[in-house]
Amino acid sequence: MSKADYFNNMTHDKQDPNPFLAIYLDQSIPFNEEAKASYLKDCSSKSRQFLLPVLRPLSRLLIILFQLYKIIFPKAFTSSKMLHRFLYWGMKTFVSPDANFMILRHFYLGSEILQFIRDNIPGVHVEMNPLKPTNLEPVKDDLFLIHDLNLYNFVINLNKQLREKNIEVAKQERLNFDAITSSRIPIELMPHRRTNFLDLMTAIECFTPVYQFFLTDNDFWRATNSLQLDETIGILASKVIGSNDRLALINNKHPMVPLSTLRAGFRLVLHGLATEQLHALLVELKHKQAA
Numbered sequence: 001m002s003k004a005d006y007f008n009n010m011t012h013d014k015q016d017p018n019p020f021l022a023i024y025l026d027q028s029i030p031f032n033e034e035a036k037a038s039y040l041k042d043c044s045s046k047s048r049q050f051l052l053p054v055l056r057p058l059s060r061l062l063i064i065l066f067q068l069y070k071i072i073f074p075k076a077f078t079s080s081k082m083l084h085r086f087l088y089w090g091m092k093t094f095v096s097p098d099a100n101f102m103i104l105r106h107f108y109l110g111s112e113i114l115q116f117i118r119d120n121i122p123g124v125h126v127e128m129n130p131l132k133p134t135n136l137e138p139v140k141d142d143l144f145l146i147h148d149l150n151l152y153n154f155v156i157n158l159n160k161q162l163r164e165k166n167i168e169v170a171k172q173e174r175l176n177f178d179a180i181t182s183s184r185i186p187i188e189l190m191p192h193r194r195t196n197f198l199d200l201m202t203a204i205e206c207f208t209p210v211y212q213f214f215l216t217d218n219d220f221w222r223a224t225n226s227l228q229l230d231e232t233i234g235i236l237a238s239k240v241i242g243s244n245d246r247l248a249l250i251n252n253k254h255p256m257v258p259l260s261t262l263r264a265g266f267r268l269v270l271h272g273l274a275t276e277q278l279h280a281l282l283v284e285l286k287h288k289q290a291a
Contacts, residue, residue: 003037003098020044030280034184035105039200039273042098048199055205060262062209067261070217080142083214087207088139097190099200100136104187106272107131107147109279113233114154115179116282120172120240124161126154135188144211145219148226155232171242177286180279200272205265212261224264228255230274237278241285247278 007024020040042048069076091100111130118126129150131143162169190196198206212220230252238244252270253259259267 003034003041006041007037018044030277030284032276032280032283035102035276038098038101039276042096042102042199043201045096045197045199047096047197047202052199052202052205055202056265059205059209059265063212063262063264066209066212067217070212075216077214078216078219079214080145080219083211084140084142084144086210086214087144088136090203090207090210091139092136092191093193093195094198095203096196096199097192099198099203100190100196101187102200102272104133104136105185106275107133107143108181108185108187109275110147111150112179112181113237113275113278113282114150116177117233117236117240118154118158119176119179121158121162121167121169122172123165123167124158126157126161128154134186136190145215145223148223151226151229151233152222155229158236169236169239172240175240175285175289177282177289180282180286182283182286201265201269204268208265208268220261221258224261224267225258227252227264227267227271228258230271231255234274234278237282241281247281 007021010018010021012018012021020043024036024040091103095103108131111128111132115128115130118124118128129146131138131147131150133139133143161167211223215223232255234244234247238247252267252274
């Protein structure tokens with residue numbers, strides 16, 4: 001059974017309508033159907049309903065305690081390699097197949113969006129370092145950290161060239177969609193054992209203090225502040241496309257106002273959804289242009 005069949009075959013009870021079925025059927029938000037079904041099925045899990053309310057406050061308490069710990073021992077036990085080995089083990093052992101599917105898609109789609117923006121600004125050439133994992137193995141090779149560095153380096157290098165060459169980002173009459181995959185992203189089947197029960201949001205809340213513990217305070221702050229670049233990427237894409245009508249839900253707050261790390265887990269989910277939404281919009285525009 002496909003991921004979409006989970007909702008397509010669901011019975012609609014008028015006296016007890018399923019909230020996730022309503023969101024799945026709604027088409028006002030551009031979103032890949034397979035990813036949407038995976039995400040909403042994951043949201044409707046028992047883990048999301050019962051574990052998250054218990055684990056979220058504990059996770060945020062750990063963030064506070066680790067912040068105090070980092071003041072006294074700023075570089076103790078810091079290791080990106082150990083962090084990513086732990087993340088790989090945790091994802092392989094405890095995270096649900098749907099959640100792992102969404103996480104790997106995020107890296108893949110994010111790389112394509114950055115390349116799309118670069119390809120549609122004439123006169124600039126920014127070197128790319130695309131991340132396109134199809135299974136969990138690449139997680140061990142600093143995948144999460146490189147993803148953040150790629151985003152910052154892209155914004156810095158792109159804007160340096162825009163300033164130096166006096167280039168203005170503007171609407172392109174014919175868009176270059178070579179970077180955008182419109183077919184299924186080739187993510188392999190994820191581990192599906194009895195222990196793989198953690199939904200996406202609960203897993204992110206659990207992993208956030210681990211991420212903080214194994215990174216320097218500077219690295220953790222940089223990673224959490226990267227979430228606010230959602231707005232920057234959304235604006236760049238809207239300028240190239242020539243429309244921002246369907247980018248309203250890209251909402252990780254103003255890029256110039258750093259937020260507390262306590263809500264990093266929740267904002268990371270918003271970051272993932274913003275990427276899915278923007279990529280789905282680009283796929284939609286690619287089909288329209290081809291037609």
